[in-house]
Amino acid sequence: MSTPLAIEPGLYYSNGAYGRNWGVRLVLTCESPDGGSEPEVTFKGVAGTCRRKTGRCALREFRRWARYRVALNENSWQRVGGDDTMAED
Numbered sequence: 001m002s003t004p005l006a007i008e009p010g011l012y013y014s015n016g017a018y019g020r021n022w023g024v025r026l027v028l029t030c031e032s033p034d035g036g037s038e039p040e041v042t043f044k045g046v047a048g049t050c051r052r053k054t055g056r057c058a059l060r061e062f063r064r065w066a067r068y069r070v071a072l073n074e075n076s077w078q079r080v081g082g083d084d085t086m087a088e089d
Contacts, residue, residue, distance in 0.1 A: 007063065007066065009027050009029055013025055013062075013065075013066035014066070014070045015066060023051075024050060025066075028044055041059055068080070
């Protein structure tokens, strides 16, 4: 069993999809709204199907969507790290 993908504010994540379904989101915050409940992720879509959209969801939901962390390299989004950064299915 692999380690769950670490979700951190200020980092970019992709859903790993192809074509029209592909997207990249920037995590703005990852915190528990009342300090005790499940953490929520606030994000901003920056590329693909997510572009110009903002949203909020439970951390577990964001982890299901995110396949790996990415970074912008000149004009393209590239995967950061190796297999240890993959999310579980």
